[in-house]
Amino acid sequence: MELRFSVFPRNESPGFVIYLANCRMKAALQKKFESSGLTVTPEQWAVLSSLWEEEGIHQSLLAEKTTKDRHNIARIVKLLERGGLVRREPDGQDGRLQRVYLTEEGWALKSRLVPVVNNFLQHALSGLTQEDLDSVRRILGTIVTNLAELSGGLDEGTGPQANDNRRAIFDRK
DSSP: OOOOOSSSSHHHHHHHHHHHHHHHHHHHHHHHHHTOOOOOOHHHHHHHHHHHHHHHHHHHHHHHHHHHHHHHHHHHHHHHTTTTTTEEEEEEOOOOOOEEEEEHHHHHHHHHHHHHHHHHHHHHHHTTHHHHHHHHHHHHHHHHHHHHHHHTSSSSOOSSHHHHHHHHHTOOO
16 A cells, blocks of 8 residues: 655655654753753763663764764763763773763763653653554654665664664564
């Protein structure tokens, strides 16, 4: 069955609606951080939350987990390092690789950031049922998988590790 959709007008295009939701979510999260007295950005939140799940990973794997390119991840990690939230150490076996670890301050920030993000998401997702949210995860997961197949899964952030991340994100119930 062929799907019916429109790319014009632009606000009816599925790609534009997804893009708009992403942009508005980032901007609103940034404002929420600022109004809470936090100096973290949504991009830094992605890195920190990935490190809270698994610290000491290579900076390149951190880039994959957060779907950032290597230049952006290096910039974000450098800013977090300057802020005293993370530290980088050379890999013991491959000196070209940097492992990223949270500092005590980075770990402590979790107790302040997580409630802010939970509150933000409660507001952003208000009006949806749990079934709606499960559908959103399933639908977006299918789109992400289709796009990975289309691109051959070779882009940064779409390698084998990213496929595992997609399954972990979108297969949750």
